[in-house]
Amino acid sequence: MTNARATPAIGPSLQAGAPAGEAVASSGARPEPRPLRHGLRLLAVLGTLLAFASISTDLYLPALPGMGIALGAGQSLLELTISSYLIGFGAGQLFWGPIGDRYGRRGPVAVGLLVFVVGAAGCALATSAPQLIGWRVVQALGASAGVVLARAMVRDLYDRDRAARMLSILMTVMAIAPLLGPSLGGQILRVAPWQAIFWTLVAIGLTTFASLFTLPETLPPERRDTTPLRRAVAGYGPLLGxxxxxxxxxxxxxxxxxxxxxxxxxxxxxxxxxxxxxxxxxxxxxxxxxxxxxxxxxxxxxxxxxxxxxxxxxxxxxxxxxxxxxxxxxxxxxxxxxxxxxxxxxxxxxxxxxxxxxxxxxxxxxxxxxxxxxxxxxxxxxxxxxxxxxxxxxxxxxxxxxxxxxxxxxxxxxxxxxxxxxxxxxxxx
CATH class of the missing domain: 1.20.1250.20 (MFS general substrate transporter like domains)
Structure with a gap:
């Protein structure tokens, strides 16, 4: 039995043929949609969360040669700042997924964004390549919360084909990040040192953190998984089966x-x-x-x-x-x-x-x-x-x-x- 009344209707007005403010004529599976502007806000916030994986790397790619000189590190060591990020990003998703199912989406995403901000600030303040690599892992652990739970938020709000449609729209938005990231990073380097790129990421993280609270929680308490976290993590086994x-x-x-x-x-x-x-x-x-x-x-x-x-x-x-x-x-x-x-x-x-x-x-x-x-x-x-x-x-x-x-x-x-x-x-x- 679905808890339709408890599920906020963010974004159904973005679905094909659903005008803003029109009530959904159904058996109660969906409540009345919010105005279109609320759907666009959802699109902007979730699109930004999904783009964090690209933003965090593409923005600083033009700075790698200068960072190598400043930190006294070779190319192979600096490339570890990318691979270490991917390791942290992949592992972090396995951590945040069960937490989001148990405690809701918005709170864990907010915590993840703060971890991301701390990691980005640490990168800006790093004085050696190993420090930079370590802070990149912290940054990735935080960014992964937004990515994994943004997808779950889409599933909270939409049925399967509508969810696929919304994810396609969001991926179109997030594709702007790798398209513009290196160019924007290059422009930052024209007026500031490489550390400014990571301070820019701090600003993006804080702005997204504030924007997150303009959206309601998409997973109400009655639909949350009450399984203890230890058992929830062990529950990956049945999923793999x-x-x-x-x-x-x-x-x-x-x-x-x-x-x-x-x-x-x-x-x-x-x-x-x-x-x-x-x-x-x-x-x-x-x-x-x-x-x-x-x-x-x-x-x-x-x-x-x-x-x-x-x-x-x-x-x-x-x-x-x-x-x-x-x-x-x-x-x-x-x-x-x-x-x-x-x-x-x-x-x-x-x-x-x-x-x-x-x-x-x-x-x-x-x-x-x-x-x-x-x-x-x-x-x-x-x-x-x-x-x-x-x-x-x-x-x-x-x-x-x-x-x-x-x-x-x-x-x-x-x-x-x-x-x-x-x-x-x-x-x-």
Missing amino acids: DRRLLGYAGACGFYYAGIFASVAGTPFAYIGYYKLSPQLYGALFAAGTIGLMIANVVNSRLVTRFGSDRLLRLGTIGAALTGGVVALVSTTDWGGLFGLAASLIVFGAMNGFIVANAIAGALSSFPTRAGAVSALVGAIQYGSGMIGSAVAGAFADGTPGPMGWVIALSGIGSLLSLTLAGRRRGAPL
Whole structure:
């Protein structure tokens, strides 16, 4: 039995065909929607929370060379500030998910934002690379709360296909972060030292913290998981035993292995192998982000008509096919730079059909444990990404070939995860 009266109706006016202020004619499953401006506020706050993973890294990328000089650290040590962040970000989601299911969403997100602010301030005050690495882990632990529980908040408010639509809209918003982050960081460096970038992140964290309290709690007390936290964390075991949930998580995780292989490999492929200037590399990076945004918009418009599973399958098929093209082009040099860039842009655009729909499907499998499910999917997502980038780096030979084959295998793995998980009781995913 649903507790419709206790669930705040933030954002239904954003759903297709629901005008602001119109009461929902239903059997009581949804209360009357708030005005559209409240839905836009939700979009802005949740979009910012989901973008914290990108904001925290993309903004300071242009400062890495200067930071190396200032801190007396080499490139390999400074790259640990990125990998350590990913470790903290993945592990942190497993911590915050059960807490959000037990205590609600808004309070834990607020605590996470304060941890993020402390971590960002610590980075700004760091006087050595090891200190910076340590504070980056703290920063990641805080940022992960907003990301994992923002997805759970969407599931609190929307049914499955509507949740997939909302997640697509939010991912379109959050795609602005990697599009503008490096440029904004570069502009900050023109007028201030590298520490100013982390003070900017402190300001973003505090602003988001204040904005969070303009939204009501999305998980009322009567719908919370009263399981003790120790047992709730142990409850990840049954989730990992659910074949359907693993299908959704695997589709997302394998795909992210390819995405992070691309992130790690394209600078060396474009700049080192094809001798592209850093400026043109930035333009190709932006083109990939724009492709992702377009795919998310298309998904948000089609998902309530065709269903999230059907579009997810379309995305995994596209990832498998374009991943094969990437492997072919990167190995044979067929099409040269244009062939590689074009196929990578299309592979990246499949994100718009895979991630939102896979997360919505996973959340629908265990709606009463949305926080834990969101955390598990997120940990698999970023853990797979680390593996993908590490494998691409381990087999690097100065050509784009190893990166291409990792991307191809990742696309095939994404499709197979979805297909094999659906072979149960004749219910295909």
